[in-house]
Amino acid sequence: MAAPCSLRVMAAVGFLVASSTVTMSAPFFLGKVIDTIYTCPPDDFSNSLSSLCIVLAGVFLCGGAANAARVYLMQISGQQIVRNLRESLFSAILRQEVGFFDKTRTGELINRLSADTGIIGRSLTDNLSDGLRSVTQAIAGVSMMFYVSPSLAAFVLMIVPPVACLAVIFGRYLRSISKRIQDSLAEATQLAEERIGNIRTVRAFGKELTEVEKYAEKVDHVLKLSRKDAAMRAGFFGVTGLSGNMIILTVLYKGGLLMASEHMTVGELSSFLMYAFWVGISIAGLSSFYSELMRGFGAGARIWELLDRKPELPLNEGVVLSSEQLKGELHFYNVSFAYPTRKDAPIFQGLNLTVPSGSVMAVVGPSGSGKSTLVSLLLRLYDPDKGRITVDGHDVRKLNPYWLRAHIGTVTQEPVLFSCSIAENIAYGAIDPGHITVQDIHRAAQIANAYEFVSGFPRGFDTVVGEKGVLLSGMIKFIDPKILLLDEATSALDTENEYLVQEALERLMVGRTVLIIAHRLSTIQNADTVAVLDQGHVVECGRHDELLSNQQGMFRKLMEKQAFMQKKQSQALCK
Numbered sequence: 336m337a338a339p340c341s342l343r344v345m346a347a348v349g350f351l352v353a354s355s356t357v358t359m360s361a362p363f364f365l366g367k368v369i370d371t372i373y374t375c376p377p378d379d380f381s382n383s384l385s386s387l388c389i390v391l392a393g394v395f396l397c398g399g400a401a402n403a404a405r406v407y408l409m410q411i412s413g414q415q416i417v418r419n420l421r422e423s424l425f426s427a428i429l430r431q432e433v434g435f436f437d438k439t440r441t442g443e444l445i446n447r448l449s450a451d452t453g454i455i456g457r458s459l460t461d462n463l464s465d466g467l468r469s470v471t472q473a474i475a476g477v478s479m480m481f482y483v484s485p486s487l488a489a490f491v492l493m494i495v496p497p498v499a500c501l502a503v504i505f506g507r508y509l510r511s512i513s514k515r516i517q518d519s520l521a522e523a524t525q526l527a528e529e530r531i532g533n534i535r536t537v538r539a540f541g542k543e544l545t546e547v548e549k550y551a552e553k554v555d556h557v558l559k560l561s562r563k564d565a566a567m568r569a570g571f572f573g574v575t576g577l578s579g580n581m582i583i584l585t586v587l588y589k590g591g592l593l594m595a596s597e598h599m600t601v602g603e604l605s606s607f608l609m610y611a612f613w614v615g616i617s618i619a620g621l622s623s624f625y626s627e628l629m630r631g632f633g634a635g636a637r638i639w640e641l642l643d644r645k646p647e648l649p650l651n652e653g654v655v656l657s658s659e660q661l662k663g664e665l666h667f668y669n670v671s672f673a674y675p676t677r678k679d680a681p682i683f684q685g686l687n688l689t690v691p692s693g694s695v696m697a698v699v700g701p702s703g704s705g706k707s708t709l710v711s712l713l714l715r716l717y718d719p720d721k722g723r724i725t726v727d728g729h730d731v732r733k734l735n736p737y738w739l740r741a742h743i744g745t746v747t748q749e750p751v752l753f754s755c756s757i758a759e760n761i762a763y764g765a766i767d768p769g770h771i772t773v774q775d776i777h778r779a780a781q782i783a784n785a786y787e788f789v790s791g792f793p794r795g796f797d798t799v800v801g802e803k804g805v806l807l808s809g810m811i812k813f814i815d816p817k818i819l820l821l822d823e824a825t826s827a828l829d830t831e832n833e834y835l836v837q838e839a840l841e842r843l844m845v846g847r848t849v850l851i852i853a854h855r856l857s858t859i860q861n862a863d864t865v866a867v868l869d870q871g872h873v874v875e876c877g878r879h880d881e882l883l884s885n886q887q888g889m890f891r892k893l894m895e896k897q898a899f900m901q902k903k904q905s906q907a908l909c910k
């Protein structure tokens with residue numbers, strides 16, 4: 336992920352070395368300044384002091400500039416890495432098979448995309464930059480301490496090994512608790528996402544307070560884990576802070592003794608003390624770097640789980656047929672299927688069905704008999720557990736799913752609109768929306784009988800529609816699909832609009848293979864064949880009047896039920 340900004344990172348490391356060298360040489364030269372103050376003869380004193388201070392000020396200025404450049408470059412690189420990470424993660428999510436989304440909740444995924452990447456971002460930007468500085472400064476500080484006074488350095492550094500052991504234990508704990516915190520935060524986000532998304536249901540049942548309580552329970556759990564995290568951090572930072580101060584105290588004690596025995600000058604002790612300060616500060620910096628890094632690893636584990644996940648169904652590989660080869664004949668051979676989340680509830684068991692090319696087949700059946708599932712299998716949103724589905728004799732498992740879906744027009748019961756203009760929504764189904772002209776969009780709208788309606792808006796095709804605004808379907812493919820899968824809406828439209836949609840669809844059906852989940856009697860009557868689904872099979876298949884003549888047949892029963900309901904309705908209206 337860092338590869339695209341490797342040059343910038345290398346430059347940042349260069350600036351880091353420069354600024355740390357300046358910082359770490361400061362105590363040494365400041366020690367020299369102190370010794371000059373103490374030892375220089377009075378006539379030479381002012382000149383030597385001034386020139387030394389001017390040179391040092393210049394060097395510090397360069398150090399400051401290098402530090403600023405380091406921070407800037409590291410920040411930018413870190414943000415770039417997070418951006419790349421977010422993009423790869425979003426792409427990995429969208430590549431997963433539909434079954435994955437049945438199992439994984441949206442809130443959980445959104446949490447990974449925003450919160451987890453944010454944590455990695457923090458651990459890679461400020462944290463990594465400051466951490467690297469602490470590492471170099473701690474190493475340089477310790478080296479300089481040995482250079483100035485090896486015996487004092489050896490004495491002082493006895494304090495480091497126990498702190499290091501503590502840090503390793505703490506790091507391990509932090510890593511696991513951080514993952515647990517992120518997991519429970521994801522659960523809370525998931526609950527919030529689901530309830531906010533279904534606010535109408537929550538409101539209708541008056542469950543606002545109950546939902547708030549449920550959410551509170553979830554965030555309480557996050558708080559409980561965060562408390563453990565805080566207690567551990569408090570202990571760790573307490574110990575590291577204490578060890579920093581202990582280092583200073585030890586230096587003063589042992590250094591005082593060395594000075595008294597004239598083994599050290601006042602300037603050397605001052606330099607050593609400043610190095611000890613730097614080392615102390617760097618160790619404190621290192622401990623927070625370490626803890627943030629472990630937190631980042633915790634969040635990273637959750638992200639890499641997703642990045643490494645191989646989708647069960649391919650997205651864009653397999654056989655592509657030429658336009659002439661595609662006739663649109665559909666076959667279901669002995670298909671058995673259960674949804675991955677409900678393996679114990681089979682939807683189809685040995686289902687057989689043939690839709691000849693260029694014919695219209697209406698699929699009917701009781702609610703839940705699997706009519707929509709038939710469409711999902713044809714679009715290869717799922718693979719059947721047993722049996723085969725073919726398009727012109729080619730198993731859909733061998734065909735390129737991307738190509739397959741591009742050549743199947745779908746109209747679903749609940750059209751989805753994205754929050755952009757109507758024109759963009761219409762162009763959504765195009766393979767390359769960038770090449771779609773305004774005329775193409777207008778033509779598509781005319782074919783869908785929507786032109787007048789859309790033009791009636793004050794901003795016409797530029798009208799921005801809201802999320803979930805059910806106005807019209809955007810699923811128009813600009814490449815003239817041979818196969819159409821239609822799910823007839825039952826009641827979403829008023830009579831006039833229903834007529835317009837129906838009329839547009841009938842025009843579109845001509846010359847195409849059409850599988851239509853039929854709810855209207857007229858659709859069933861006009862279809863070439865009617866297939867009746869029940870109990871995981873096609874129980875009847877034939878022309879409308881043929882099926883109707885079978886007194887004991889499932890189709891007749893369904894129709895009688897519908898006729899009975901209509902009769903009751905008209906009786907109620909007459910009263």
Ligand SMILES: Nc1ncnc2c1ncn2[C@@H]1O[C@H](COP(=O)(O)OP(=O)(O)OP(=O)(O)O)[C@@H](O)[C@H]1O
Nearest residue numbers: 437674676677682701702703704705706707708709
């Ligand atoms: N993604 C899914 N995961 C698990 N079960 C599902 C999923 N989608 C649908 N089902 C279940 O599969 C069964 C068949 O659903 P399907 O939507 O295909 O039926 P249908 O005949 O189209 O019903 P309707 O006429 O009510 O739309 C139902 O019991 C439904 O609850």
